[in-house]
Amino acid sequence: MNSIPRDASAPTTPVSAASLPPELRKLVGQVLKRCRLWPAERKDVEAELAAHFADGLAAGQSVQELMAQFGDANAAAGLISRAKIRLRPRSWHARRIVVRTTLAAAGLAIAVYGGLFARFFVGTPTITRDIRQEINAPILAIPANQRAWSKYAQALAAINIPKREKETDESGAALPPLNAFDSIESARANQAGVKLVREAAALPSLGYVVDDPASCEFVARQTERLNGNKGWQTSHFSPPDASGPAYGILLPQLAVFRNFARLLAQDVDLALQAGDGAAAGADLVAMARLAGQLRETKFLIVDLVSLAVGDLAMSKMREVLTRNPSLLSDQTLDQFAAALSAIGPRQDLVRLDSELLGFDDVLQRSFTDDGRGDGRLTPAGIRLLSQMSMGSRPENNASVGSIALLPVAATVGPGRKQVRDLYVQYLNQTKAWAERPAWLRGEATDFDAFAKLSSNEVSPFSFVALLIPAFRQTVFAADRFDTSRAATQTVIAIERFKRRTGHLPTSLDQLVPGDLPALPRDLVDGQPLRYRTSGAFYTLYSLGSDRKDNGGTPPTTESDASGISNFNWPIDASKVNVDWVFFPFTKPAKTAPVP
Amino acid sequence: MRIERELMRGAGPVAVLKLLQRREMYGYELVETLDQRTQGALAMGQSTLYPMLYNLEAQGFIEATWKEASDKATTGPRERKYYRLTDKGRKRLADESAQWEAVIRAMKALGVASHALVGRLSPAPANARRFA
Numbered sequence: 001m002n003s004i005p006r007d008a009s010a011p012t013t014p015v016s017a018a019s020l021p022p023e024l025r026k027l028v029g030q031v032l033k034r035c036r037l038w039p040a041e042r043k044d045v046e047a048e049l050a051a052h053f054a055d056g057l058a059a060g061q062s063v064q065e066l067m068a069q070f071g072d073a074n075a076a077a078g079l080i081s082r083a084k085i086r087l088r089p090r091s092w093h094a095r096r097i098v099v100r101t102t103l104a105a106a107g108l109a110i111a112v113y114g115g116l117f118a119r120f121f122v123g124t125p126t127i128t129r130d131i132r133q134e135i136n137a138p139i140l141a142i143p144a145n146q147r148a149w150s151k152y153a154q155a156l157a158a159i160n161i162p163k164r165e166k167e168t169d170e171s172g173a174a175l176p177p178l179n180a181f182d183s184i185e186s187a188r189a190n191q192a193g194v195k196l197v198r199e200a201a202a203l204p205s206l207g208y209v210v211d212d213p214a215s216c217e218f219v220a221r222q223t224e225r226l227n228g229n230k231g232w233q234t235s236h237f238s239p240p241d242a243s244g245p246a247y248g249i250l251l252p253q254l255a256v257f258r259n260f261a262r263l264l265a266q267d268v269d270l271a272l273q274a275g276d277g278a279a280a281g282a283d284l285v286a287m288a289r290l291a292g293q294l295r296e297t298k299f300l301i302v303d304l305v306s307l308a309v310g311d312l313a314m315s316k317m318r319e320v321l322t323r324n325p326s327l328l329s330d331q332t333l334d335q336f337a338a339a340l341s342a343i344g345p346r347q348d349l350v351r352l353d354s355e356l357l358g359f360d361d362v363l364q365r366s367f368t369d370d371g372r373g374d375g376r377l378t379p380a381g382i383r384l385l386s387q388m389s390m391g392s393r394p395e396n397n398a399s400v401g402s403i404a405l406l407p408v409a410a411t412v413g414p415g416r417k418q419v420r421d422l423y424v425q426y427l428n429q430t431k432a433w434a435e436r437p438a439w440l441r442g443e444a445t446d447f448d449a450f451a452k453l454s455s456n457e458v459s460p461f462s463f464v465a466l467l468i469p470a471f472r473q474t475v476f477a478a479d480r481f482d483t484s485r486a487a488t489q490t491v492i493a494i495e496r497f498k499r500r501t502g503h504l505p506t507s508l509d510q511l512v513p514g515d516l517p518a519l520p521r522d523l524v525d526g527q528p529l530r531y532r533t534s535g536a537f538y539t540l541y542s543l544g545s546d547r548k549d550n551g552g553t554p555p556t557t558e559s560d561a562s563g564i565s566n567f568n569w570p571i572d573a574s575k576v577n578v579d580w581v582f583f584p585f586t587k588p589a590k591t592a593p594v595p
Numbered sequence: 596m597r598i599e600r601e602l603m604r605g606a607g608p609v610a611v612l613k614l615l616q617r618r619e620m621y622g623y624e625l626v627e628t629l630d631q632r633t634q635g636a637l638a639m640g641q642s643t644l645y646p647m648l649y650n651l652e653a654q655g656f657i658e659a660t661w662k663e664a665s666d667k668a669t670t671g672p673r674e675r676k677y678y679r680l681t682d683k684g685r686k687r688l689a690d691e692s693a694q695w696e697a698v699i700r701a702m703k704a705l706g707v708a709s710h711a712l713v714g715r716l717s718p719a720p721a722n723a724r725r726f727a
Contacts, residue, residue, distance in 0.1 A: 018673075045645075047661075048622060048676050052641055055623035055675070069626070071642030079642065083649030 014047035018054040023063050027073060028053070034077030041084050113407065120407035123378040126369045131246040131361045135297065136209050147207020148200040148293060149215070149253070155196035156222045156256060159263070162189035180226040181259040184273075187266035194267050194283070197260050201286040206293040208253045211240035219252035245384065246361035254305045257294050261287050261309040268316045272323060280320055281332030287313035288339030295343065298354040300474060307350075307481040310343055314488040315585070321495055322585040330499070333492050340485050347435060349478035352427055352471060359423050362388075362463055367416035374417040377410040385462055423464045426471070434475040438523035438567075476568045479523045484565075486520035487529055487540055487582035494538065494583075504533050523567070529582070537584070544580035546573035554581040554588070561588045603639070607647055608656075609695065610637050612680060612688040615657060619679035621664075622648065648678060656684035 015025050028049045032042055056066045070076070139147070162178050162185040169175055180186050187194065209215065220237040240250045264283040271280035291310035294302055317336060320327055328336075343349070366381025414422075433441060490508065493515035497505050505511055508519055508531050519528040524543040532539045532552055539552035544564035555561040555578040563571035564580045571578075614620060614628055622644060630638040639647075651657045657678045664675055680688070702708035 044676075047674070048645065049641065051621070051673065051675050052623045052626075052645075054673060055621070059623070059627070069640045071640035073642070076642030076646070079646035080649065083646040083653065086653035087649060 014050040018050040020050060020053050021063050023067060024053045027067060027070060030073045031077045034074060035081045037081060037084050045080055116407040116411045120410045121379055123368045123376055125365050125367055125378050125380050127364050129364060131357055132211050132242060139207055139209055142205045142207055146204050148203035148205060149207045151196055151200035153218060155193045155200060158196060159190045159193040161226060162186045177228060181263040184266050184270050187263060187270045194263060197264060198282050198286040201289040201293065206296045208297060210249050210297060211242060213239045216240050216250050216252055219256060245365055246358040257290055257309055258305065261290055261312050265312055265316050272320060277327040277329060281328045284313060284317050285332060285335045285339055288336050292339060292342045298351055300350060300355050303350045304474060304477055307477055311481060311484060314484050317488055318491055318583055319585040321491055325495055333496060337489050337492050340489060346482045349481055350474040352431055363416055363420055374415050376415055382406055419463055430471040437526055438479045439526035473568050479567060480565055483523045483542060490516060490520045490540060491583045504538050539581060540583040542580040545570035548573050550577045550579045552581055553578050554586045556588050558588050558590050606637060607639060608651060609691040611647060612656060612684055615678055615680040616688060619677045621675040621677050655681060656687050657681060
């Protein structure tokens, strides 16, 4: 017998070459049709089946016998396919395993992702706390006659833009309109408003109801009137959204109080010119009380504005005591010192805990609630996060990839409890850092751990990054205010001592405990503020942010004055030789003097 | 008597290997020989035989070659695929045969198998076709 290699390119098919009857050809064709084989494999099977039937016919078997012996054609096709596939090379089998494994893994991943996707979109937040109601409830419980806001509103309505004595300058050019709050003319023209502000500041409570639509619109209209922007403010005014997130709460009273403080400061100048101690004293005490009243609304931004108003009051007090120390009565000095103390102790100047209220509101609007303080991120939370992100850092828009992973992140990523715990952890770390004396505090390296939260990737932790205000800066603001307050109360104590004894104290120790409860500490090194006397004059100062003792040399420019008291951005000690001088009061120039 | 499918799964491949032990055979020849030598007990159709042959080939127990052959049963030269046992197949056959002998002895001891079945395979019936 000769061994002949198969010729796969033969022009006739094996079935036709075997001259099989139609029934057997059909049977072979039926089997081949269901075989999932390569062409060469199919040809081999075809040839073998054809040869088998040819042998059977040659042996005398009938077509029917051969068909009956064949068995189930469909089953045969499956068995033949599987068996022939087993004969394929190992590399082919290896590739098939890889492909099947990959497809299975992809299919599983798609199925899992689909499940997570569906679960993600099913999740909805449950809003259980009305933050506005929580803030306003204690305010509304205060009797109306003890709430100052309505009187402040009267004052605002009574204030007008003063007219200039001359509308043009010497060259005939038109002068710009005066501001309603920033000039002596405005104080002179608005004595009725000044009087109302003093009366309002004397009431025990501010009584401002947050997001009260009438108050918000009123302030918008008055601001438009006093800024001269005809129609702009009211056309751009949007009523407060009582159902919106807490971080959207409008606080128009902050700008109002800043303006009132500036107006009162101008009135102090007017009183100084006129030698009117009663007016100057009333204005100064009112400014200090304004700072305290503002704090009724517990938000960190309110605390910061309160400190700014108080800082202006203290600056004016020191100015008055510099220019005309006998102008103010003892009672005024005592009332002013008391109003400064009432603002709160050092640890309460910036109430970091107040931010937790707003953060909890964001969480309840973003996560589901499992009733145990935990939950997963929802599509509503993603929308909220996007809204918050777009306002702060547009370059942090989430990539498509990170958005696609949100359903996975919502399921396996940090949940509500973990995000809140992180926020509280940061809050508590900041508080612990802040409670240490400034001169012992050192660098806040803990904050670096949160730098990664401000990445470009969207994640539940982004809430923490977005809603953590500049905690460190607020602590510095509190330090600055507290030092300034201690210095101002020391200046007042020195004035009281001088009035009582006829001379200045030789050292600050002489003020304790009669005029001061304790020595004022320089936040730079914890030592007492520096006190230098020269005859009938004295200088009281802190080393300032450059941490150098320059003998009480005051800054001569606004820039240096700002820098020497800014401990977040310390002044460059190699470029200036100044100190943070509290007394005597000096008014630095807006620009550096020409040498 | 036809053998049940599960038994055929075990017996069929061993029977095919045994037949190929003596000489190479082609598909039709295997079917007819199995049928005749076992009085139909191991009769199987092409739908069973060929998948079995391909599996045995994939396992390396047998190998196949196309040859042109002519015999008294054919008219003129025709190509057939012949199968023969490999060394691996011989070893496998030896292993399987030993197991079958053990099973038969066990069944005999239990009284399931008759004494007459122990020993050599029964000879082919007188009217069996002879293959070249």
